[in-house]
Structures are given as structure tokens and as C-alpha cells.
Amino acid sequence: MSATPAEVQTVVAARRLREAESVFIGVGRPSTAAILARLVHNPGLVLVYESGTIGAKPQRVPLSIGDGELAESADLIVSVPEMFNYWIGTGRIQVAFLGAAQIDRRANLNSTVIGDYDHPQTRLPGAGGAPEIATGCREVVVIAPHSRRTFVERLDFLTTTGGRTTHVITDLGVLEPGADGELTLTQLHPDVSTEQVRDATGWELKMADQVRMTDPPTGEELAALRELVER
Amino acid sequence: MRIAHTCVADIVSLSEAIETLVHDGDSVALEGFTHLIPFAAGHEILRQGRRELELIRMTPDVVFDQMIGMGAARKLVFSYGGNPGVGSLHRFRDAIEHGWPRPIEIEEHSHAGMANRYAAGAALLPFAVMRGYTGTDLMRRTQVKPITCPFTGEELVAVPALRPDVAIVHAQEADRDGNVQLWGIPGVQKEAVLAARRSLVTVERVVDTLARRPGGVVIPGWVIDAVAPAPRGSRPSYSLGITERDNDFYKYWDSVSRDRDAFRQWMDSHVLAQETATL
Numbered sequence: 001m002s003a004t005p006a007e008v009q010t011v012v013a014a015r016r017l018r019e020a021e022s023v024f025i026g027v028g029r030p031s032t033a034a035i036l037a038r039l040v041h042n043p044g045l046v047l048v049y050e051s052g053t054i055g056a057k058p059q060r061v062p063l064s065i066g067d068g069e070l071a072e073s074a075d076l077i078v079s080v081p082e083m084f085n086y087w088i089g090t091g092r093i094q095v096a097f098l099g100a101a102q103i104d105r106r107a108n109l110n111s112t113v114i115g116d117y118d119h120p121q122t123r124l125p126g127a128g129g130a131p132e133i134a135t136g137c138r139e140v141v142v143i144a145p146h147s148r149r150t151f152v153e154r155l156d157f158l159t160t161t162g163g164r165t166t167h168v169i170t171d172l173g174v175l176e177p178g179a180d181g182e183l184t185l186t187q188l189h190p191d192v193s194t195e196q197v198r199d200a201t202g203w204e205l206k207m208a209d210q211v212r213m214t215d216p217p218t219g220e221e222l223a224a225l226r227e228l229v230e231r
Numbered sequence: 232m233r234i235a236h237t238c239v240a241d242i243v244s245l246s247e248a249i250e251t252l253v254h255d256g257d258s259v260a261l262e263g264f265t266h267l268i269p270f271a272a273g274h275e276i277l278r279q280g281r282r283e284l285e286l287i288r289m290t291p292d293v294v295f296d297q298m299i300g301m302g303a304a305r306k307l308v309f310s311y312g313g314n315p316g317v318g319s320l321h322r323f324r325d326a327i328e329h330g331w332p333r334p335i336e337i338e339e340h341s342h343a344g345m346a347n348r349y350a351a352g353a354a355l356l357p358f359a360v361m362r363g364y365t366g367t368d369l370m371r372r373t374q375v376k377p378i379t380c381p382f383t384g385e386e387l388v389a390v391p392a393l394r395p396d397v398a399i400v401h402a403q404e405a406d407r408d409g410n411v412q413l414w415g416i417p418g419v420q421k422e423a424v425l426a427a428r429r430s431l432v433t434v435e436r437v438v439d440t441l442a443r444r445p446g447g448v449v450i451p452g453w454v455i456d457a458v459a460p461a462p463r464g465s466r467p468s469y470s471l472g473i474t475e476r477d478n479d480f481y482k483y484w485d486s487v488s489r490d491r492d493a494f495r496q497w498m499d500s501h502v503l504a505q506e507t508a509t510l
Contacts, residue, residue, distance in 0.1 A: 027316040050342065051265050051416045063478040064315035066265020068471055071415045077446060079417045080264055080289065081350045084343035089362055112339075117372060123327040125313030125320075128290075132343040132363045161366040 003217045005171035007225060008189045011217040013097065013143050013169045014041065014225075022046035023095045024088065024133055030097035030143050032061050032229065040224050048093050050129045052078045060231040084129070088136040096137035098130055098160065102152050103144055105182050105203050107162025109134075110155040117157060130160040139166050146170035152202040172197050173214070175205075182206060189214045240409025240432075240452035245459040248431050249275045252397050252456060258285035258308075260395040260427060261294060262349075263468060264418030265315060265476075269401040270294050271464030272433050274502045277301050287395050289345045289419065293467065293484050296320040297502070299335060300494050306336040308393075310345045317481050321488040331491065340373055344390045349419045351392035352426025358389040398427030401465045402450075403473055405434045406441050409452030414444045415471030421448055424455060433461035435473045 003011065006029070013033035017023055018041045025034045025047060035058055038045045047056045051066040055075025062070055071077055078087065087093060100109035101124050111130060115121030134140050142165055144150050168175040174187035184206040185197055190213070198205055217225070243251075253259055253276055261269050273294040276284075285306040288295055293314065298304055300322030312323045326335040340348065347359035364375050365388065378389040400420040402413035411432045413420060424430045432455055441449065452458070467477035467484075487497045 052418070053416065062316070063481065064265050064476065066315070066416050067476055067478075068266075068415070068469060071266070071471055077416055079346075079421070079448075080342065080419045081346040081422060084346050085350075085361070089343065112368070117368075120328055123312070123324045125311050126309065126339050127341040127367075127369060128311035128313075129342040131341045131367050131369065132361075135362065135365070158366070158368045163366075 003222055005189065007222065008214065008217060009143065009169055009171045010036065010225060011221045012174065012189070012214055013141065014221070016141055016167060016169070017045055017095065018042055020045060020095045022048060022093045023097060024048045024050075024093045024137055025097045026050065026099065026128075027062065027065055028099065030099060032225070033143070034097060035061060036221070036225050036228060039228065040221055046075075048087070050083065052080060052083050054078065054087065061228060084132055088129070088133055091136060091138050093137050094139060096133045096140045098134060098140060098142050099144055100142065100150070100160070102150060102155050103142060103168065104152060104155050104162075107142060107165035107168060107177065107183055108155055108158050109142065109160040109162065110157045112157040112159045114156050127159050134160045134162070134164060137164065140164045141166065142168040144168065144170055146172040146197065146200045148200060148202045151200065172200060178206060184208050185211055187212045187214055190216045240455040240458045242405070242407065242409055242437060242458050242460070245271060245275050245433060245461050246279070248457040248459040249279055252429050252431050253281055255281055256283045257396040258287060260287040260393070260398040260423050262288060262398065262400050262419050262423040263465065264289060264416055265292075266416040266418065266468060267401045267413060267420065267465050267470055268292055268294055268468035269399045269433050269464065270466060270468060271461040272399045272401070272431065273298055274505070277303060277498070277502055287393065289342055290315070291320060291323055293320070293481065296322040296484070296488055297498060299323055299326050300332070300488065301498060302332040304335055306338065308338045310340045310342045314481055314485060316478075317485050319485075321485070322494060325491070338373060339369070340390070341369065344373070344375065345393075346419055346422075348390050348393040349422035349426050351390070352394045353422040356392055358391050360387050360389055362387060364388050393426055395423070395427045397429045397431065398423040399431045399433070400424060401433045401461070401470065403435050403470050404438050404441065405432065405452075405458045406438055409455055409458040410441060411450045411452070411455065411458065412441045412444065412447050414447040417448045421450055424450055429456050430454070431457045431459060433459050433464045435462055435464065435470050436460070
């Protein structure tokens with residue numbers, strides 16, 4: 001059975017952590033990708049969750065960042081002020097995986113509100129840890145679904161700045177900032193066309209001179225991912 | 232371990248603690264970062280009909296969704312208003328988007344901002360200094376100001392100290408003098424207790440002596456006003472080693488809370504009609 005777009009996205013995100021020392025993750029697909037990376041590519045990878053668990057070794061994908069398994073398997077557990085002031089703010093954590101409801105061409109993120117702030121059409125959860133994670137961790141990888149709803153010309157609210165973003169991994173491909181800082185398509189997932197990516201992006205998307213093709217998930221990657229999600 | 236001190240926390244029933252410590256109009260922090268969320272105390276506040284509260288929590292979670300949906304809050308101070316791993320908090324959204332059951336004032340921060348505000352409150356300092364917020368739209372929507380380091384000239388930001396009227400946290404155990412120990416994810420519980428003018432700790436159990444745990448956080452009874460037994464008092468959140476997080480409930484809450492009538496009915500039968508936990 002071939003991989004779904006969501007599976008390709010997760011596998012590609014996991015590959016980004018092959019060489020990483022440590023990664024900061026929230027819940028959902030980023031968490032699945034990081035756990036997969038530990039299983040398949042990088043057993044020494046230090047997983048850090050906002051709840052204060054550093055070096056967590058979950059065997060299942062947690063529903064919340066504070067699930068008991070994270071606390072029980074962590075190397076150390078710290079308070080929230082310590083997490084942000086000693087660990088995140090100082091650049092001690094290498095990579096951060098972030099998601100968002102909206103992203104613009106500079107990789108700025110909105111997770112606060114759709115519509116006007118005072119009279120929102122949709123009130124989103126808000127900043128959480130993202131603003132300081134994005135300026136504290138050394139490298140930011142954004143994981144987001146590729147659609148015009150998410151990839152917008154203009155954010156309704158700028159929650160998190162995109163200055164440290166190195167990759168945006170979507171279900172269609174991978175975007176990286178060019179020399180001018182603008183996101184550029186550098187990689188296409190299997191069976192995806194550049195037209196498809198253009199259509200799903202709310203601005204005139206730049207293309208790299210050489211757009212690479214994503215290596216399809218290996219049998220090992222896919223089997224490990226499916227087994228993990230089943231647990 | 233015994234902490235010897237003449238001034239100890241009163242061990243009282245949860246209903247007595249809420250009656251004494253939480254008043255209409257108070258600013259009330261209920262902390263617990265995904266772990267040890269003081270649900271029983273939040274429910275008792277609703278049963279006693281407290282109104283016009285300024286509710287403070289980094290992650291409002293289901294407990295504040297319930298309190299906001301029942302109209303107990305005039306203001307919410309927070310940093311992440313989602314149902315972790317599930318999606319929206321529908322009562323929180325309905326209050327902000329449609330003013331139901333009443334309009335609610337909001338003041339939002341980042342997690343780092345809230346954590347530093349509590350830490351400054353615990354230190355009885357007027358503000359905390361941090362790197363953050365810069366370049367975001369939060370700068371003009373919340374209480375944060377640029378500040379220059381007097382030693383290096385670095386541009387930083389200041390956030391005002393949080394000093395809630397009351398802080399309520401949940402812990403695994405207390406001894407008979409009201410010394411509290413919690414372990415697992417410590418969140419901002421200690422900071423919230425020390426930052427607040429009055430404090431209540433609800434506990435899973437009262438023991439003769441606290442057996443110190445590796446990584447355990449001890450809050451001595453002499454900085455706590457009251458300790459109230461509330462077994463299973465953090466469910467559907469959890470108390471590590473005693474109860475487990477009820478992930479299914481968090482998913483189920485999504486369906487209950489979507490509809491105003493279904494929400495009210497659920498609260499009537501599962502919270503308002505319930506007996507208060509007693510000693």
C-alpha cells in the first residue's frame with residue numbers, strides 16, 4: 001500500500017531529525033514525526049515537550065503534551081518558568097517543530113484569531129509557547145497542511161515570527177527560505193505537481209531552480225509509522 | 232519528613248475552603264499544566280454560584296471552558312485556549328465570538344510571558360524581564376513593555392507580575408499540618424501559590440508524614456491558607472501515580488460542549504447536582 005500525503009509529510013519531518021540533538025514538539029503530527037525519528041533514525045534524540053518533560057521516551061503518540069507517559073519516561077522534569085527561561089530561551093534546544101492556522105511568505109505564523117481581533121470570526125487557541133520557542137530554538141521547522149486557507153498572502157494576526165524557520169514541511173512538498181528570506185518550493189512529494197502546490201498557496205510561490213523529488217517513504221519508515229499510530 | 236512550624240495550613244472541607252477563600256469578583260488562578268488540574272475546586276466554585284470572577288490559567292482547558300460556559304467569569308487571563316490534542320474549547324470560543332452566555336474580557340500572553348508573570352509575583356517583584364513578544368502583534372494587545380538592560384543596553388521586554396487574589400492548585404498529598412507534596416509535571420503550581428494573596432491546595436490524600444519523592448515539589452503549610460481533601464479531584468486531568476488522564480473524556484467534551492443546551496444539561500447533572508466532596 002502506498003503512503004498517504006499525511007504519511008509522507010510525517011516521514012519527511014522525521015527525516016529532518018536524523019542528525020538533530022534535541023527537538024521541541026507540540027501534540028499532533030509533529031509529535032508523531034519526532035517519536036518516529038527516535039524509533040527509526042536517531043535513538044539518541046532528546047524529545048522536549050512544553051509541559052516540562054525533557055528527554056521523554058514515549059512508546060505511543062500522546063494525546064496531550066502532559067500525558068503521564070512523558071513524565072514517567074523523561075530524563076528530567078522542570079517547571080514552566082524553568083522550561084522557558086533556562087532551556088528554550090537560551091537556545092539549548094536545537095530544533096522546534098511548530099504548527100499554525102496561517103503562515104505567510106516570510107514564515108510568520110498566526111495561531112491567535114481568524115478575522116478581526118476584537119470581533120473574531122474564529123477564535124483560535126492563541127500563542128502558547130510558540131513566540132519564544134521560535135526565537136529561542138536554533139532552528140524552526142513548520143509542519144502545516146498545504147492549502148490556501150493556511151498559506152495566506154496576509155496573516156490576520158502575527159503570533160510568531162518566522163526568522164529562524166529553515167523548512168516548512170507540508171503534505172505536498174517542502175519550502176525553504178531563499179536568500180531574500182521568502183519561502184521557496186525546494187522539494188515535491190511523490191505524485192505532486194508544481195501546479196498543485198501553486199494552486200494551494202495564497203501567494204505567487206517562488207520555485208527553486210532545481211526542485212527535488214522527495215524520496216518515497218521506505219518500507220521500514222512506513223511500517224514503523226503505521227505501527228506507532230496503531231499503538 | 233516533618234516540617235516543624237507553629238503556623239500550619241488549615242485542613243478543611245472543599246466547600247468550606249471555597250466559601251472562605253473565593254469571593255465574587257476575585258481574580259482566581261487555577262493552575263496545573265495539563266497535570267493536577269483542580270477540577271473539583273472549579274466545580275465547587277460553580278456550585279457555590281461565584282460570579283464576576285477574573286479567571287487566570289495558562290491553559291484554560293476543560294475546567295475553564297466549563298466555568299466560562301456557566302457565566303462565572305467576567306475576564307480571562309490566559310496563554311493557550313485549546314482542548315489539548317483535540318481542538319477547540321467551544322464554550323471559550325462561544326464567549327469570545329458571540330458573547331454567550333455573557334461577553335468576556337480577555338488578556339492573553341505567551342506561555343513564557345505568563346510563566347514569568349507568576350515568577351515575578353512569587354518573588355513579590357513588580358515585573359519580570361524576558362526576551363520575547365518582539366515582532367508579534369501580541370505586543371500591542373497585551374500588557375508588555377519594552378525595557379532596556381541598564382548594564383548591557385540590550386532591548387528586552389517587561390511583563391507585569393501576577394498577584395491573583397486566590398490561587399488554587401491540586402497535589403497528590405498533604406500531611407496533617409498542611410505541608411504539601413506534588414510530583415510529576417510541576418507546571419507553575421508553586422509560583423501560583425506564592426504569587427497569590429490567598430491559597431488553597433486540594434489533595435488526593437492526607438498522610439501522617441510526607442515521604443519525599445525524587446523530583447517532588449514540597450510547598451510548606453505555612454505559605455498555604457487551606458488544604459482540602461479532594462480524592463480524584465483532578466479528573467479528567469490526572470495526579471501522577473494515583474489517577475490517569477482520561478483522554479477519552481477530553482475527546483467526549485468536544486461533542487458535549489459544541490451545543491449550548493447539551494452543555495448546560497451536562498453541567499446540571501454532572502456538576503451542579505453533585506454532592507460536594509467532604510472530609
